[in-house]
Amino acid sequence: MTDxxxxxxxxxxxRFGAIPALVDVDADLWPGEVLAIVGESGSGxxxxxxxxxxxxxxxxxxxxxxDPQGHLADVHAMxxxxxxxxxxxxxxxxxxxxxxxxxxxxTAGGNVGERLMAQGGRHYGxxxxxxxxxxxxxxxxxxxxxxxxxxxxxGMLQRLQIARTLVTHPRLVFMDEPTGGLDxxxxxxxxxxxxxxxxxxxxxxVLVTHDLAVARLLAHRVMVMQRGVxxxxxxxxxxxxxxxxxxxxxxxSSVLQA
Amino acid sequence: MLETKGLxxxxxxxxxxxxxxxxxxxxxxxxxxGECVALVGPSGAGxxxxxxxxxxxYRANGxxxxxxxxxxxxxxxxxxxxxxxxxxxxxxxxxxxxxxxxPRVSALEIVAQAARGLSPEQARERAAALLxxxxxxxxxxxxxxxxxxxxxxxxxxxxxxxxxxxxILLLDEPTASLDNANRDIxxxxxxxxxxxxxxxxxxxxxxxxxxxxxDRRFEVLPLQDAA
Numbered sequence: 001m002t003d004x005x006x007x008x009x010x011x012x013x014x015r016f017g018a019i020p021a022l023v024d025v026d027a028d029l030w031p032g033e034v035l036a037i038v039g040e041s042g043s044g045x046x047x048x049x050x051x052x053x054x055x056x057x058x059x060x061x062x063x064x065x066x067d068p069q070g071h072l073a074d075v076h077a078m079x080x081x082x083x084x085x086x087x088x089x090x091x092x093x094x095x096x097x098x099x100x101x102x103x104x105x106x107t108a109g110g111n112v113g114e115r116l117m118a119q120g121g122r123h124y125g126x127x128x129x130x131x132x133x134x135x136x137x138x139x140x141x142x143x144x145x146x147x148x149x150x151x152x153x154x155g156m157l158q159r160l161q162i163a164r165t166l167v168t169h170p171r172l173v174f175m176d177e178p179t180g181g182l183d184x185x186x187x188x189x190x191x192x193x194x195x196x197x198x199x200x201x202x203x204x205x206v207l208v209t210h211d212l213a214v215a216r217l218l219a220h221r222v223m224v225m226q227r228g229v230x231x232x233x234x235x236x237x238x239x240x241x242x243x244x245x246x247x248x249x250x251x252x253s254s255v256l257q258a
Numbered sequence: 259m260l261e262t263k264g265l266x267x268x269x270x271x272x273x274x275x276x277x278x279x280x281x282x283x284x285x286x287x288x289x290x291x292g293e294c295v296a297l298v299g300p301s302g303a304g305x306x307x308x309x310x311x312x313x314x315x316y317r318a319n320g321x322x323x324x325x326x327x328x329x330x331x332x333x334x335x336x337x338x339x340x341x342x343x344x345x346x347x348x349x350x351x352x353x354x355x356x357x358x359x360x361p362r363v364s365a366l367e368i369v370a371q372a373a374r375g376l377s378p379e380q381a382r383e384r385a386a387a388l389l390x391x392x393x394x395x396x397x398x399x400x401x402x403x404x405x406x407x408x409x410x411x412x413x414x415x416x417x418x419x420x421x422x423x424x425x426i427l428l429l430d431e432p433t434a435s436l437d438n439a440n441r442d443i444x445x446x447x448x449x450x451x452x453x454x455x456x457x458x459x460x461x462x463x464x465x466x467x468x469x470x471x472x473d474r475r476f477e478v479l480p481l482q483d484a485a
Contacts, residue, residue: 188360220343237315242310
């Protein structure tokens with residue numbers, strides 16, 4: 001295992017008018033590691049995800065990404081085409097709402113195959129076979145390969161989005177509330193699916209969630225945010241079982257026991 | 259295999275007006291390969307706190323927890339979270355009192371996923387063997403354990419703790435909800451682990467189990483509550 005980080009952020013600051021969204025945020029992610037960003041609505045966690053993934057620029061601070069050749073790239077200094085290429089190949093982004101990522105007018109198989117074609121895949125038969133293999137990995141019946149996503153349930157759409165994201169074997173996946181808005185029965189299956197895929201493929205992930213149970217099940221480490229500030233960071237089970245910061249203690253003690 | 263020096267742990271409860279609860283103050287503890295040490299003391303004295311601190315689940319406030327990991331000593335108190343994850347993967351196994359898993363995953367998968375260095379097929383075979391040894395019948399292996407009895411869940415937890423074959427095993431009340439037959443199996447498993455050179459630290463309220471497996475006791479005494 002290497003000690004080089006995959007992604008590193010230092011001194012990120014971003015304000016929306018008077019509202020601080022990020023205040024002096026540092027973050028590190030190592031290959032194969034899952035990092036959860038937790039906090040309440042408005043704590044800045046989604047903003048941090050967007051800044052880490054280059055989708056939103058910070059007012060100050062820097063985000064470094066180490067490419068497979070070991071070169072460091074300043075994510076916010078990259079040219080737009082290079083960043084787009086990164087998002088199409090090495091990176092993946094799983095949105096809370098799968099409709100933000102999927103093309104609703106294209107078949108399920110097309111949605112998965114499109115990412116392969118964007119990477120230069122041209123052999124139709126191979127692309128289709130790989131798309132079907134991925135549908136099966138995310139437990140979507142292969143018979144649905146030619147159906148439009150609009151005929152899919154919310155849970156299936158989310159799984160289709162995950163297949164579309166992972167088909168190119170990204171090294172790093174950003175996930176924004178991947179189980180938000182789903183029925184709890186579907187959430188459990190999706191969690192297990194994400195956990196299995198991330199562990200098996202050795203993918204690193206930054207996961208935004210307000211659900212501490214999701215963080216516990218998926219993440220090695222967790223960052224707790226409050227009003228744009230990272231108030232606590234550490235091993236997931238340590239932060240959740242022995243929280244040190246008043247805000248983390250409040251968060252942990254406020255969870256309903258089912 | 260594992261040694262603590264001057265281990266301190268207190269809880270600071272911000273929501274309760276900043277109450278401080280000191281639990282451990284300078285605990286010096288050690289366990290060798292092939293040895294089982296039982297943590298003893300009255301309820302609330304801090305046995306589980308000590309055990310959880312050893313695993314890095316609780317953050318110690320002072321002192322050191324030295325663990326032999328890949329031939330070198332590493333201090334859990336100051337190790338980075340990533341290093342603690344690695345130590346848990348290869349060196350430290352933990353059996354908690356409660357099973358906490360992804361819902362709707364089968365008992366067999368839960369155990370098999372905790373295996374190390376085995377192919378998925380081997381892991382499932384080994385998991386099935388362990389579960390069967392712990393009297394979880396094969397017809398239950400494919401079911402998620404949420405609906406299982408307390409004793410059955412505990413045995414799933416035990417199978418998950420033992421399948422990893424870690425050099426150091428931390429056991430928190432491993433036989434609390436088990437009947438005598440299953441209790442004896444757990445005793446046999448702990449004795450086998452010791453014979454294989456593993457270091458075992460456990461909390462055993464059941465004196466029969468404790469007498470059967472422990473070589474030594476380590477007293478955890480309640481501290482006077484500070485104001």
